[in-house]
Amino acid sequence: MTPLPFGSTIGILGGGQLGQMTALAAAPLGYRTHIFSPHDDEPAHLVTPFHTKGSFEDEAALAAFADAVDVVTLEWENVPLKALEFLEKRVPVFPGPNVLRIAQDRVLEKTFARDHNIGTTDFAVVHSAKELDAALKNFTRPCLLKSTRMGYDGHGQVFIKEDMTAQQAWDSMKAPVGILEAFVSFSSEVSVIVARSANGETATFPVVENRHKNQILDTTTAPAEISDDIAAEALALATKLTSDLQVVGLLAIEMFVLKEPNAKGQRVLMNEVAPRPHNSGHWTIDACPCSQYEQLVRAVTNRPLGPVAPHSRAVMQNLLGDDVLKADALMKNPSAHVHLYGKTGIREGRKMGHVTFLRGAW
Ligand SMILES: Nc1ncnc2c1ncn2[C@@H]1O[C@H](COP(=O)(O)OP(=O)(O)O)[C@@H](O)[C@H]1O
Ligand SMILES: [Mg+2]
Numbered sequence: 001m002t003p004l005p006f007g008s009t010i011g012i013l014g015g016g017q018l019g020q021m022t023a024l025a026a027a028p029l030g031y032r033t034h035i036f037s038p039h040d041d042e043p044a045h046l047v048t049p050f051h052t053k054g055s056f057e058d059e060a061a062l063a064a065f066a067d068a069v070d071v072v073t074l075e076w077e078n079v080p081l082k083a084l085e086f087l088e089k090r091v092p093v094f095p096g097p098n099v100l101r102i103a104q105d106r107v108l109e110k111t112f113a114r115d116h117n118i119g120t121t122d123f124a125v126v127h128s129a130k131e132l133d134a135a136l137k138n139f140t141r142p143c144l145l146k147s148t149r150m151g152y153d154g155h156g157q158v159f160i161k162e163d164m165t166a167q168q169a170w171d172s173m174k175a176p177v178g179i180l181e182a183f184v185s186f187s188s189e190v191s192v193i194v195a196r197s198a199n200g201e202t203a204t205f206p207v208v209e210n211r212h213k214n215q216i217l218d219t220t221t222a223p224a225e226i227s228d229d230i231a232a233e234a235l236a237l238a239t240k241l242t243s244d245l246q247v248v249g250l251l252a253i254e255m256f257v258l259k260e261p262n263a264k265g266q267r268v269l270m271n272e273v274a275p276r277p278h279n280s281g282h283w284t285i286d287a288c289p290c291s292q293y294e295q296l297v298r299a300v301t302n303r304p305l306g307p308v309a310p311h312s313r314a315v316m317q318n319l320l321g322d323d324v325l326k327a328d329a330l331m332k333n334p335s336a337h338v339h340l341y342g343k344t345g346i347r348e349g350r351k352m353g354h355v356t357f358l359r360g361a362w
Pocket of ligand 2: 254
């Protein structure tokens with residue numbers, strides 16, 4: 001595959017902050033970006049003038065978008081498969097529907113991992129309160145019920161304690177299909193981001209550690225404070241998954257580090273994957289020679305991938321809701337790199353921006 005000529009247009013499905021930061025990374029390489037999304041007034045529209053507004057079901061809008069771009073990537077993994085298949089007949093789409101089909105569904109994701117000898121949480125699929133009740137007999141409480149699709153930031157998740165009935169848990173999930181998961185008692189949560197281009201070249205960022213508050217990412221620390229053995233296991237899991245899934249673009253892999261190895265001797269389990277730029281990779285903008293966003297641009301245009309060795313250690317803190325009001329104070333800190341997404345209207349838990357603190361040489 002020949003590289004996409006500089007000056008070509010990368011189409012991005014979705015107009016959020018991940019699309020904004022991808023568009024910002026494309027510009028210095030001379031690539032234009034064109035957003036497809038159902039909304040105006042989103043972060044990505046502030047940095048590129050090219051936008052096709054339409055729903056993901058609107059084939060006329062999708063066709064116009066396909067005509068305007070040379071390659072398509074995405075910043076939101078829940079784009080309907082039908083839209084991706086429609087686009088793929090007209091223009092290359094990276095990552096393609098084969099990857100998205102799996103990444104959109106927690107059951108397919110964990111089944112894929114299991115079939116490929118990758119450690120993951122024990123799970124059962126349930127379609128009703130009755131099935132959940134039966135499945136609960138094989139699980140120790142507490143355990144977790146999650147919607148299989150469309151989940152993010154803990155939405156659609158129910159923590160099932162001793163006193164909760166299957167019916168109560170089922171009703172609070174509010175989804176037609178659920179996945180019941182064993183509760184993992186982890187020592188930490190880590191993630192790895194892998195870039196892979198159409199010619200199979202890969203670049204893997206180091207393992208980072210993620211802390212969540214109310215199931216929303218709060219901070220990412222790079223590097224993760226884990227032993228070299230565990231880091232090697234996490235990197236091996238992430239690179240295997242990326243090549244087994246044949247991802248073109250980025251794959252972010254969220255993992256649990258177990259307190260003790262499980263019966264199979266595994267110390268790292270896959271939690272979920274996202275085939276797009278990831279919140280836990282924002283730090284790479286300020287601490288690496290080539291950010292996750294630039295790697296995505298290079299991967300989908302079939303250019304050489306960039307170096308991944310960071311120059312600085314870093315801590316990324318999300319600015320949620322009111323946190324954005326601290327921006328001025330943070331801007332006085334010489335080691336703080338403040339990124340605001342330009343969202344209007346502060347809402348509790350809404351991702352308004354982030355700040356990356358550089359913590360000295362890597
Ligand atoms: N099986 C589990 N055991 C323990 N904690 C979990 C489990 N599943 C999820 N969590 C916690 O909830 C967070 C969000 O869950 P996750 O599966 O990543 O869904 P999403 O990020 O799509 O909302 C995880 O990062 C982790 O902190
Ligand atoms: Mg998650």
